[in-house]
Amino acid sequence: MKATALGHIITDYVNSKGVTVSPKKLQKLVYYVEAWHLVHLDSELIDENFEAWVHGPVVPELYQDLKQFGYNDIKILNDELDSAEERIEKVAKENDLTENQLELIYSVLNKYGTLSSFELEMLTHSENPWIEAREGFPPHERCTKVIPKDRMKEFYTAQLTA
Numbered sequence: 001m002k003a004t005a006l007g008h009i010i011t012d013y014v015n016s017k018g019v020t021v022s023p024k025k026l027q028k029l030v031y032y033v034e035a036w037h038l039v040h041l042d043s044e045l046i047d048e049n050f051e052a053w054v055h056g057p058v059v060p061e062l063y064q065d066l067k068q069f070g071y072n073d074i075k076i077l078n079d080e081l082d083s084a085e086e087r088i089e090k091v092a093k094e095n096d097l098t099e100n101q102l103e104l105i106y107s108v109l110n111k112y113g114t115l116s117s118f119e120l121e122m123l124t125h126s127e128n129p130w131i132e133a134r135e136g137f138p139p140h141e142r143c144t145k146v147i148p149k150d151r152m153k154e155f156y157t158a159q160l161t162a
Contacts, residue, residue, distance in 0.1 A: 052133035
C-alpha cells in the first residue's frame with residue numbers, strides 16, 4: 001500500500017472524530033500506524049520508508065504529495081457526496097486491507113489522533129528509532145537517513161513489555 005492511500009484513510013478517520021490533520025501530523029500518524037502494524041501484524045503496511053527529518057519521521061513521497069497544503073490542515077479532495085466512512089471503505093477495498101488491519105489503524109488513531117503535530121513531533125523525538133537514525137546530525141540540520149523498519153518493530157515491541 002502506498003503511504004498516500006493510508007494518508008487518505010487516516011485523514012478521513014481523524015476528521016470524522018472532529019480533529020484536524022496537518023501534513024506534519026499526518027506524517028507522524030502514518031509512522032505510528034506503520035510501527036504498530038509491524039509489531040502486531042508482523043508485516044509492513046506501506047511500501048515506502050521513513051527518513052529522520054528535522055521534525056520527525058517523514059515519507060518523502062508523501063511529503064511531495066502534501067506540500068501544497070503547507071502548514072494548513074488537509075482538506076479531503078474526494079467527492080463531496082461520499083461520507084468519510086464510504087471513502088475509507090473504498091480505499092481499504094482498493095488496497096486489500098483486512099478487517100484486522102483496519103481495526104489496528106483505528107486503534108492507533110484513537111491513541112495518537114488527538115495529539116497535535118507538535119506533541120507527535122516531540123514524542124518521535126524522544127524515541128530511539130528517530131534518535132538513532134539522526135546520530136551525528138545537529139538538531140536543525142537536514143537528514144535523509146532511513147529509519148529502519150526492523151528497528152521500529154524492535155523498539156515498539158519492547159514498549160509493550162515496558
